[in-house]
Structure formats: C-alpha cells, structure tokens
Amino acid sequence: MPRPPSPESFLPLKPHWFHVLLSLADREQHGYGIMLEVLERTGGKVRLWPATLYGTLKRLMDEDLIEESDERPAPEADDARRRYYRLTRLGRRVLAAESTRLEDLVRLIRAKRGMAERGAES
Amino acid sequence: MNRPVAISLRMYRALARAFPQEFKNAYGDELVQVTEEAIEPIWRRHGVPGLVRLLVDIAIRVPAEYLAEFRQDVRYGLRTLAASPGFTAVALISLSLGAAVATSAFSELNGMVLRDLPGVAKPDELVMVQAPASYPQYKRYRELTDVFSSTFAYVAPVPFGVSLAGRTERIWGHLVTPSYFPTLGLRPAAGRFFDKQQEQPGQPPVAVVSYRFWQDHLGADPSVIGKTLRVNAHLATIIGIGPKDFLGASPMFFPADVWLPVSVGGRVAPELADNALERRDAAMFQVVGRLKPGITMARAEAELDAAARQVEREFGDVNKYRKDRRVHLLLAGRLIPIRKHDLPFLTGFVMVLAGLLVLIACANVANMMLARATQRRKEIAVRLALGASRFRLIRQLLTESMLLAAGAGALGFCICAWLMHGASQTKMPTPMPMGYDLEPDLRVLLFTLALTVLTGLAFGLAPALQATRMDLTPALKEGGNVRFRRHRRLSLRNLLVVQQVAGSLALLLLTAALVIGVRKAVGTEVGFDTRRLHLISLDPVRDGYSPERAAAFFPKLLERVQGLRSVTSACLTDTVPVSMNGNGWVPFTTADAGDANARVVHGALKYTVGKDYFETLGIPIVLGRGFRKTDEANDAPAVIVSEKLVREYWKGEDPLGRRIETGSYEANPYAGGVFLGSFDYRAGSLGRRQVFEVVGVAKDTKVDLMMDGAPPVLYFPLHPADYAHPSLQGVTLMVRAAPGVDAAGAVWREISAMDANLTPFNARTMPEQVDQFIFLFHVASYTYGTIGVFGLILAAAGLAGVTAYSVAQRGREIGIRIALGARGADVLRLVMKEGAVLVAVGTAIGLAGAWAGARLVSSAQSVAAKAIATPSSPLVLVGIPAMLAGLALLACYVPARRSLRIDPVVALRQE
Structure with a gap:
C-alpha cells in the first residue's frame, strides 16, 4: 500500500479546487449547491461553469480529497438524482494547509505594505 | 423556455x-x-x-x-512496465534492434537514392539521358525546346592537375556547357558562372570552383575571384564559387570541385583533344535537361529517341536497324541518377528485409505480451467486472505497447544515427573521391515515427484484443485458465509459433544467400602473384606535357626503372587489374573470311597493357607469343585473348591467327564495371573499325567482379597514343620489387630525377589495390551478415520464448493428464508432436517466402541479384531450417519436461 501523499504536496492549490473544498468545509453539498455557494461567496466574481465543476470534482475524487456522502438530507429536501460530496480527512488537511499558506501570504503583503507606507511617511 | x-x-x-x-x-x-x-x-x-x-x-x-x-x-x-523490468528490457532490446536496422536501412536508402541534389531548384524536373552522348548529338537534343526549358551537357569525371602551393594535386571536376549552372537553377556563392560567351572556342580559360575547394585549398580567401589557378599547366581565371554543399550534378559518383567550360578545348583538357566536340564517336557527354512544366518523362524520352534515330539515319550508322530504344531517361535531380521504375524496387528490397526483421521483433514482443496478458487475466477481469469498458482496457494495453514502441523507436534512432555517422565518416577507398552523406534527416525521423506507431499496433493490438475477450467467471476464480479448448489448431498462440518459424526462416535464408553470394563474388584469389608488386600512376599531359613529349617520356622511364637493381621486372599499363574503375566492355565480331558466325557480336573485357605486363604479373602465355616492341606501334594489329574467350567463342578451334574486328558496334559504356564511374570516356560509341589478329592466349586471371569466374578478355597493346590519352587512372607503372628492398622509394626518386614537376599519384601496392577493390563487397557482406546475426538472435529468442510459453501454459493440463493416469512419456510425445506440426507448417511457409523473396531480388540487375542468384549451398537450405526446427523442438521439450515434474496433487488442488 503506498503511503498517502502529504497535504503539502498539493500546494499551492488550484483556485477551483480551493473554492470547492471551501464550500464543503462546513457541510455536505451537491454539485449545483457548490456552484451557487461559490458564486454567492465571491459576489458573482467566480462562476464554476458546470463542466469545469464536474471535471474538478472528478479530479478531487481521484486524488481522494473528497468523497461521496451516504447520508441524505431530510426527505422533503432530497433530490434522489443528486449526489452529495464531503471532505475526506486528507481533503480537510489540504484545505487547512492551503488556508494557512494564504494567510501567511496575506500577512506578508500587509507587512510589506506597512513598511512601504512608513517609508513614505518618513 | x-x-x-x-x-x-x-x-x-x-x-x-x-x-x-x-x-x-x-x-x-x-x-x-x-x-x-x-x-x-x-x-x-x-x-x-x-x-x-x-x-x-x-x-x-x-x-x-x-x-x-x-x-x-x-x-x-x-508503472506496469517498471514493475516487470525483465520483460521491459527484453522487449526494448528486441524492438530497438529491429527499429535500428530498419531505420538504418531506410537512412542508407535515403542518403543514396531518395535525396535531391543540394541547392538545386525544382529537382523533380531534371532528367538525364542514361548513356553518354556525343556533342553533335547533344546539339540535336537541345533543339527540343518544346520539351525542355533548358539543357546542358558535361563530361565527368575529369581529373585536373591543379597547382596549389607549389605542388600539383589531382582534383576532380567537370567540363561543362555554359548552361550547366543556370539549368540547375543555382546561384554562385561569389562571383558569377559561365555565360553564353564561353561557348565560343578560343576564349581565355575560366574556372568555377566548389565552395569546398575554396575553403580547403584557397583558404576561403574572399578576394579569390579574378585570380588565376593553374589547371593542367594552363592558367585559368577563377570567375565564381559554387553554392555551399554543391559538388556538381552527380555528387555521389563524380563529385566536382572544379568546373571548366567545354570551350577551353583540347589544349587545356586532353579529354577534348582531337576535335571531340565535332566527333560523333566521342560519346562522353552526360546530357541533362529541365522538363517544361507538364511534360512527362515518357514524352521527353520519345522525342529524344526520335532525335537520336534521325541522327543515325542521316549518317547511315550501323545502328539504324536496331529496334530498341536509344534513349532512356533517368531522374537527374537525385544524388544518384536512377531510372524512375527502379525506385520501387530499390526501396522495396531493403524494406522487405528490414520489414521481416521488424516483424520478427514484433512477434517476439507480441508473444511476451500475450503471456503477460494471461498472467494479468485476473486484473483485467476485475476491471471489466467493475465496469471498465473493453475499449478502455484495450486502449490501456495499447498505451503500454506504444510506450514500449516509443522507447524502442528513440533507442533505435539513436543507434541508427550513431551507425550512420560512423558510415558517413568512413572514406571509401575509391580512386575518385566518392561523396556521400547517410546521416539521418527529418525524413528518416518521420520514418522512425511511422515505424514506431506501426510496430506498437502490430505487437500490441492482437494481445490486447485477445486479453480482453474473456468469460469473466472462470477468470475471476483462482487459477481459472485451464480449458481444454477444442479448436486449438487455429488459436492465436499457434499462429504466432508458425509465423515466428516462417518469418525467421525466410529472413535467415535470404540473408545467408546474400552473404554467401557476396563472399563467393569477392574471391580474393586474383590469379597472379600480388607480392612485392607496386603501382604508381602518372598523367603527364595534365602536367603540361604535349602528347609527343608524353609518348617519348614513358619508354624512357620504363627503361630506367627496369635498370634499377631493386626491381626484378616492370611494365607500363593503362588498365590496372582488380580495379574499382573496372574496364571497358568491348564488342567485337570475327573478321575471318568465310566464317559463318561473322555477324555474331561477342563481347570481352578490354585490357590495354604494355608488352611486359604478362611477365611482371606472372600471367603465363599458354599459346602463341606475348607482345613485342613492334606491337606497340600505333595501328599494330596484335591482340592477345584469354583462355576463357577461346573456350567461350572458339571452342575446339585454333585461336592463333584469327582476326577480329572492333569499333562497328556500340559499346555500352556501363556494361564493364559495376559502378557508374567505371565507364571509359574514350570508348566511342562508334569508333573506328579496326581489325586485329590474335597472336597469343593468356592464362585466365580472376580479376573482376564476375560471379562465374574469369571473364573473356581481350588484351590490346599499349600504343603511344594512349600515353597522351590515358584512362582516368592515368598510365600506371607496375613494378615487381626484389625481396627486402624499398623499390617504391627508388622508383619515386627515379621519376623526380627525370622531371621534378611531374605529379605521380595513387602510389600503392597490389595487395592494397585488392583490398580497395573488395572493400565495398566486404561492407556489403558485413552489412547483410550483421542483419543476419540480428535476425538469428531475434529468431532464436522469439522462437524459444513462444514455444516455451505455449507449452508452459499447458503445465496444469499436463499435471491433470498425469494425475488421471497418463504416462509421462505419452504426454511428452503428445506435446512434441503438436510442436512438430507447427514447426513443419512454419518451415514450409518460410521456405516459400524465401523463394519468393529471392525471385523478387533476382529480377533486378544488381550485384545483390547476382549474388543471390548463385545457388545456395545445401548446407544453407537444409542447415538453417534444421537449426530453427531443432531450436523450436528444444524449446518445446524443456518446459514440457519441467511440467512433468509438477506434483499432480498440486495441479488438481488448484482446480
């Protein structure tokens, strides 16, 4: 059995992958749900077009970052044709690693900007 | 919505x-x-x-x-390939050997036959008249302006004595009409080419030199245009430098470094002496034309033929009753001019041989793939059961094959590039520098690519189809590969064994026939003593001697050399025996009154030799006498014939005193030698009629590339006229040295003592000359030998693999048979019998294939054809099939034997 890959080996994460993983961070979702959430979260800036979305989902499944969920929502909200996806343990760790990387990056940018502003003042 | x-x-x-x-x-x-x-x-x-x-x-x-x-x-x-490194390595070796051979064969073909003349515009429009023509004939041809947009004629090969830095070097070139460069569509690298003006005789000599010559001999001096060059002891002004890489219109056989217009005349170029431009018997001009757009070769050939016939009619030539075509056209835009309809054959032969080899390599790998596929049955069955489509699985298996093929293609191409680089660096020991470049180019790369894809499919498709066509249930069960199939006779596995035997056999028989034939042809036994025999050539006319002075010089030189203490005997000769340049083939008729066969045209090799030739070489005169001094006077009628000629044409008759006539029939200038370069430009198509009388018979010497031993030979005495007009090899002094002394040095000193300005060339010993002569045939026999050895390795590996695998697969079946009470000997007999049937069928097909291949090859006029047409020894015809069959049966026996040792209980438990 080959050892599972380390989360770091996926970094930096492709933007689409990041968005999909982020959408699944707090709950299970079906494909359309992921699409709507990403659209909403980014204020309409990022639209995952359907074919791209499913290409990404397949890739994430192949890499074992997400899996199909066997729990279904309440019967009245359930559409039998829909599949629900959730993060795997690896997927959660990859998402965490990417988030940390992005936070570090943002911190770096802020620090740089702060220095530049101070430099402009003096 | x-x-x-x-x-x-x-x-x-x-x-x-x-x-x-x-x-x-x-x-x-x-x-x-x-x-x-x-x-x-x-x-x-x-x-x-x-x-x-x-x-x-x-x-x-x-x-x-x-x-x-x-x-x-x-x-x-x-990943899968890496997981079984043994299989991958064997497959890669097999396939890359095949790819290397096929690519090399194609590369050679490409370099020799398929490539166009470098730098020439629209090479496909260029055609060349196969046989050289006389200048008056050319003038008639060039009037066909509705067929040709332009034409040119040139004499090649022409040796020039070029003075460079104080010493004279023999540089090869062409004598050309001014239309030479424009017709080829070339632009000079510097200066200009000849213009119309140069067509008029009496112009001051001008020359164009090749780019290579300019770099190697003129120091790439940019101010060289307008300077003079000493050519054949005359000053010629350099007016231009040819384009880079251009070495004349026939760079393979007659590469040119210096071009002079034909208007320089006989004073500068001895080839053009005696009004050669006016004479209809001086057929030494290669004629090339550029077809007008839309004109076919057939049309041009017909028009040229009509023109040639008209010339014959006008002058009442003897030839006019001939019915056959006078003019055959060749494609002139290629490195070697070839007939258009020879192209498929030339390509075909090499490709068939290479193709067989690749086929065997493919079969080897296909078999191993098949064996692996059986081992992977479970993996495949699982994937099929899990819903993978068959198409997808086939694609997966094909990807593996393609990966192997691609790896092998890359390796093969590298091996080929390395081999061909080596081959291109090898200097051919020809008297004229033959230029050739076999380095693989884009076309070769494309060929390899196509080959790769084809082989990948060839060895991958069948196993992939076979492996994915399965009944899932037994395959999923443990060890479910025992099935007593009914129709085993036609199974893919059996077909592969048959094909393997047949392909290997055909290839090995063909190559063996070629190797043996070439070996026979070479025969290093030359029929005279080659020890201590030294040769040195002179061509004083190109050092500025007048014909008279040259004629006076040679007898004096011979006399002085014969007087040397280190020399036991010496002679002058025009014809050098065992020579790459070959000798002219002279047609003759008997001229005796009342001879019933007077109209029958015979042919013989023409030797022009000095009177001491037979003594120096040690060739006995078996009847009559040798040449005397009186025979060397111009127009003396003496001629000596070889024993073979007597046997062939005058069996049981007394040859002495018989008279023969030459000069009345057209000599095919190409007939004497094997190579295009071997024709003698002096052989007029219609020479003067001359009658000779046989004075002696010389013992046969096997000195030429004749498969059937010594050819009929006519020896003519060396006349003073020959000193001024020697063959391309000059006049050669042959010296038999006394043992243990440096005769060559003494001769050299003697020559420079007589005239330090003379340029002796091609100093060599007779054994060196013989080596030089058979070099090409050694190359050929090594090449075919190598292909044969490759083939043998592949065939052996493949055959053993296939049979061993096909028997090993039945291991469990054998175990069950034993468990059910069969005796080991019976089972062994059963397996061997089935193996023997397959081998027999394969052998029959292989023999038929080899026969068909031999027929195909023999249909061509080439050395290979002659070689293969020599009957193969029974050793080959029986030995090779026997060896392969033995190998196959051994490969049956060993695994069957091992299977017998399987414990029947184990075999049964797996069921």
Missing part, C-alpha cells in the same frame, strides 16, 4: 455525450441536470455571451478529460 436557451441546451447535451465513457458514467447525468437548472439564471444574467461561455466551457473540458485519461494510461503503463 425561449429559443436560444433551448438550442444551447440541446447542443450542451450533445457535447456531454462526447465525454469519455468513464466520466459519462460517473458524472454525465448530474452534469446535464445541473446545467438544466443553471441555464435559465445564466441567460437572465449574462444573455447570449453567458450561453456561449457555457458551451465553450464544455467544449474545452471534453478533450481535457480525454487527455487526462491518456495521462493516466501513460502513468499506469509506465
């Missing part, structure tokens, strides 16, 4: 159906469903651009998914 949305959705669904099967199975429905939900909001928000974006999205994803699948296949394939 409005119209744009409906149309988009319909298109979207169609595109979604184009996804790869696996993707479609997993996500197809969902994808369409999501799109159905999302399309209305998209339409409302983005309008038509939104719909377009939606469609573009899926249009990009479809190929991307296929690519992803392909990448996955490649990764998986590489």
Whole structure:
C-alpha cells in the first residue's frame, strides 16, 4: 500500500479546487449547491461553469480529497438524482494547509505594505 | 423556455455525450441536470455571451478529460512496465534492434537514392539521358525546346592537375556547357558562372570552383575571384564559387570541385583533344535537361529517341536497324541518377528485409505480451467486472505497447544515427573521391515515427484484443485458465509459433544467400602473384606535357626503372587489374573470311597493357607469343585473348591467327564495371573499325567482379597514343620489387630525377589495390551478415520464448493428464508432436517466402541479384531450417519436461 501523499504536496492549490473544498468545509453539498455557494461567496466574481465543476470534482475524487456522502438530507429536501460530496480527512488537511499558506501570504503583503507606507511617511 | 436557451441546451447535451465513457458514467447525468437548472439564471444574467461561455466551457473540458485519461494510461503503463523490468528490457532490446536496422536501412536508402541534389531548384524536373552522348548529338537534343526549358551537357569525371602551393594535386571536376549552372537553377556563392560567351572556342580559360575547394585549398580567401589557378599547366581565371554543399550534378559518383567550360578545348583538357566536340564517336557527354512544366518523362524520352534515330539515319550508322530504344531517361535531380521504375524496387528490397526483421521483433514482443496478458487475466477481469469498458482496457494495453514502441523507436534512432555517422565518416577507398552523406534527416525521423506507431499496433493490438475477450467467471476464480479448448489448431498462440518459424526462416535464408553470394563474388584469389608488386600512376599531359613529349617520356622511364637493381621486372599499363574503375566492355565480331558466325557480336573485357605486363604479373602465355616492341606501334594489329574467350567463342578451334574486328558496334559504356564511374570516356560509341589478329592466349586471371569466374578478355597493346590519352587512372607503372628492398622509394626518386614537376599519384601496392577493390563487397557482406546475426538472435529468442510459453501454459493440463493416469512419456510425445506440426507448417511457409523473396531480388540487375542468384549451398537450405526446427523442438521439450515434474496433487488442488 503506498503511503498517502502529504497535504503539502498539493500546494499551492488550484483556485477551483480551493473554492470547492471551501464550500464543503462546513457541510455536505451537491454539485449545483457548490456552484451557487461559490458564486454567492465571491459576489458573482467566480462562476464554476458546470463542466469545469464536474471535471474538478472528478479530479478531487481521484486524488481522494473528497468523497461521496451516504447520508441524505431530510426527505422533503432530497433530490434522489443528486449526489452529495464531503471532505475526506486528507481533503480537510489540504484545505487547512492551503488556508494557512494564504494567510501567511496575506500577512506578508500587509507587512510589506506597512513598511512601504512608513517609508513614505518618513 | 425561449429559443436560444433551448438550442444551447440541446447542443450542451450533445457535447456531454462526447465525454469519455468513464466520466459519462460517473458524472454525465448530474452534469446535464445541473446545467438544466443553471441555464435559465445564466441567460437572465449574462444573455447570449453567458450561453456561449457555457458551451465553450464544455467544449474545452471534453478533450481535457480525454487527455487526462491518456495521462493516466501513460502513468499506469509506465508503472506496469517498471514493475516487470525483465520483460521491459527484453522487449526494448528486441524492438530497438529491429527499429535500428530498419531505420538504418531506410537512412542508407535515403542518403543514396531518395535525396535531391543540394541547392538545386525544382529537382523533380531534371532528367538525364542514361548513356553518354556525343556533342553533335547533344546539339540535336537541345533543339527540343518544346520539351525542355533548358539543357546542358558535361563530361565527368575529369581529373585536373591543379597547382596549389607549389605542388600539383589531382582534383576532380567537370567540363561543362555554359548552361550547366543556370539549368540547375543555382546561384554562385561569389562571383558569377559561365555565360553564353564561353561557348565560343578560343576564349581565355575560366574556372568555377566548389565552395569546398575554396575553403580547403584557397583558404576561403574572399578576394579569390579574378585570380588565376593553374589547371593542367594552363592558367585559368577563377570567375565564381559554387553554392555551399554543391559538388556538381552527380555528387555521389563524380563529385566536382572544379568546373571548366567545354570551350577551353583540347589544349587545356586532353579529354577534348582531337576535335571531340565535332566527333560523333566521342560519346562522353552526360546530357541533362529541365522538363517544361507538364511534360512527362515518357514524352521527353520519345522525342529524344526520335532525335537520336534521325541522327543515325542521316549518317547511315550501323545502328539504324536496331529496334530498341536509344534513349532512356533517368531522374537527374537525385544524388544518384536512377531510372524512375527502379525506385520501387530499390526501396522495396531493403524494406522487405528490414520489414521481416521488424516483424520478427514484433512477434517476439507480441508473444511476451500475450503471456503477460494471461498472467494479468485476473486484473483485467476485475476491471471489466467493475465496469471498465473493453475499449478502455484495450486502449490501456495499447498505451503500454506504444510506450514500449516509443522507447524502442528513440533507442533505435539513436543507434541508427550513431551507425550512420560512423558510415558517413568512413572514406571509401575509391580512386575518385566518392561523396556521400547517410546521416539521418527529418525524413528518416518521420520514418522512425511511422515505424514506431506501426510496430506498437502490430505487437500490441492482437494481445490486447485477445486479453480482453474473456468469460469473466472462470477468470475471476483462482487459477481459472485451464480449458481444454477444442479448436486449438487455429488459436492465436499457434499462429504466432508458425509465423515466428516462417518469418525467421525466410529472413535467415535470404540473408545467408546474400552473404554467401557476396563472399563467393569477392574471391580474393586474383590469379597472379600480388607480392612485392607496386603501382604508381602518372598523367603527364595534365602536367603540361604535349602528347609527343608524353609518348617519348614513358619508354624512357620504363627503361630506367627496369635498370634499377631493386626491381626484378616492370611494365607500363593503362588498365590496372582488380580495379574499382573496372574496364571497358568491348564488342567485337570475327573478321575471318568465310566464317559463318561473322555477324555474331561477342563481347570481352578490354585490357590495354604494355608488352611486359604478362611477365611482371606472372600471367603465363599458354599459346602463341606475348607482345613485342613492334606491337606497340600505333595501328599494330596484335591482340592477345584469354583462355576463357577461346573456350567461350572458339571452342575446339585454333585461336592463333584469327582476326577480329572492333569499333562497328556500340559499346555500352556501363556494361564493364559495376559502378557508374567505371565507364571509359574514350570508348566511342562508334569508333573506328579496326581489325586485329590474335597472336597469343593468356592464362585466365580472376580479376573482376564476375560471379562465374574469369571473364573473356581481350588484351590490346599499349600504343603511344594512349600515353597522351590515358584512362582516368592515368598510365600506371607496375613494378615487381626484389625481396627486402624499398623499390617504391627508388622508383619515386627515379621519376623526380627525370622531371621534378611531374605529379605521380595513387602510389600503392597490389595487395592494397585488392583490398580497395573488395572493400565495398566486404561492407556489403558485413552489412547483410550483421542483419543476419540480428535476425538469428531475434529468431532464436522469439522462437524459444513462444514455444516455451505455449507449452508452459499447458503445465496444469499436463499435471491433470498425469494425475488421471497418463504416462509421462505419452504426454511428452503428445506435446512434441503438436510442436512438430507447427514447426513443419512454419518451415514450409518460410521456405516459400524465401523463394519468393529471392525471385523478387533476382529480377533486378544488381550485384545483390547476382549474388543471390548463385545457388545456395545445401548446407544453407537444409542447415538453417534444421537449426530453427531443432531450436523450436528444444524449446518445446524443456518446459514440457519441467511440467512433468509438477506434483499432480498440486495441479488438481488448484482446480
């Protein structure tokens, strides 16, 4: 059995992958749900077009970052044709690693900007 | 739903159906469903651009998914190959050997036959008259302006004595009409080419030199235009430098470094002496024309032929009753001028041989793949059961084959490039520098690529189809590969054994026939003593001697050399025996009154030799006398014939005193030698009629490339006229040295003592001359030998592999038979019998294939054909099939024997 890959080996994460993983961070979702959430979260800036979305989902499944969920929502909200996806343990760790990387990056940018502003003042 | 949305959705669904099967199975429905939900909001928000974006999205994803699948296949394939390094290594070696041989064969063909003349414009329009013509004839040809847009004639090869830095070097070139360069469509690298003016005789001599000559001999001096060059002891002004890489219109056989216009005349170029431009018997001009657009070669050939016939009619030539074609056209835009209809054959022969080899390599690997596929039955069955499509699995297996083929193709190409680089560096020991470049080019690369794809399919497809065609249930069960199939006779496995035997046998027989034939042809036994025999050539006319002075010089030189203490005997000769340049083939008729056969034209090799030739070489005169001094006077009628000639034409008659006539029939200038370069430009198509009388018979010497031993030979005495007009090899002084002394040095000193300005060339010993002569044939026999050895290795490995595998597969069946009470000997006999039937069928097909191949090869006029036409020894015809059959049966026996040792209980338990 080959050892599972380390989360770091996926970094930096492709933007689409990041968005999909982020959408699944707090709950299970079906494909359309992921699409709507990403659209909403980014204020309409990022639209995952359907074919791209499913290409990404397949890739994430192949890499074992997400899996199909066997729990279904309440019967009245359930559409039998829909599949629900959730993060795997690896997927959660990859998402965490990417988030940390992005936070570090943002911190770096802020620090740089702060220095530049101070430099402009003096 | 409005119209744009409906149309988009319909298109979207169609595109979604184009996804790869696996993707479609997993996500197809969902994808369409999501799109159905999302399309209305998209339409409302983005309008038509939104719909377009939606469609573009899926249009990009479809190929991307296929690519992803392909990448996955490649990764998986590489992993599988890496997991069985033994199989991978053997397959790679097998296939790259095959690819290397095939690519090398093609590369050689490409370098020799397929490549166009460098730098020449529209080479396909250029045609060349096969036999050289006389200048008056050329003048007639060039009037055919409705066929040719332009024409030129040239004499080649022409040796020039060029003075460079104080010493004279023999440089080869062409004597050309001014239309030479314009017709080829060339531009000078510097200066200009000849113009119309140079057609008039009496112009001051001008010369064009090759780019190579300019770099190697003139120090790439940019101010060289307008300077003079000493050519044949006359000053010629350099007016231009040829384009880079251009070495004349026939660079393989007559590469040219210096071009002089034919108007320089006989004073500068001895070839043109005696009004050669006016004489109809001086057929030494190669004629090349550029066809007008839309004119076919057949049309041009017909018109030229008509023109040639008209010339014959006008002058009442003897030839006029001949019915056959006078003019044959060759493609002149190639490195070697060839007849158009010879091209498929030339290509075919090499390709058939190489193809057989590749086929064997493919069969080897296919067999191993098949064996592996059986081992992988479970893996395949599991994947099929899990819903992978058969097509997908076949593609997966084919990807593996393609990976192997690609690796082998790359390796093979590297081996070929290395081999061909070595071959191109090898200097051919020809008297004239033959230029050739076999380095693989783009065309060769494309060939390798095509070969790779083809072999990948050839050895991959059948096993892939076979492996994926299975009944799942038994395969999924442990060890479910025992089936007593009914129709075993026609199974793929048996076909492979048969094909393997047949292919190997055909290839080995063909190559063996070639190798043996070439070896026979070479025969280093030359029929005279070659020890301590030294040769040195002179061509004083090109050092500025007048014909009279040359004629006076040679007898004096011979006398002085014969007087040397270190020399036991010496002679002068025009014809050098065992020479790459070959000798002219002279047609003759008997001129005796009352001879019933007077009209029969015979032919013989023409030797022009000094009177001491027979004594120096040690060739006995078996009847009559040798040449005397009186025979060397111009127009003396004495001639000596070889024993073979007497046997052939005058069996049982007394040859002495018989008279023969020469000069009345056209000599085919190409007939004497094997190579294009071997013709003698002095051989007039219609020479003066001359009658000779046989004064002696010389013992046969096997000195030429004749498969059937010594040829009939006519020895003519060396006349003073020959000193001024020697063959391309000059006049050669042959010296037999006394043992243990440096005779060559003494001769050299003697020559420079007589005239330090003379340029002796081609100093060599007779054994060196013989080596030089058979060099090409050694190369040929090594080449075919190497192919044969490659083939033998492949055939042995493959045959053993196939049979061993096919028997090993039955191991469990054998175990069960034993468990059921069969005796070991009976089982062994059964296996061997079945093996023997397959081997017998394969042998029969292989023999038939070899016969067909030999017929194909023999249909051509070439050395290879002559070689293969020599009957193969029974050793080959029986030995090779016996060896292969023995090998195959051994490969049956060993694994069958091992299977017998399987404990029947183990075999049964696995059921």
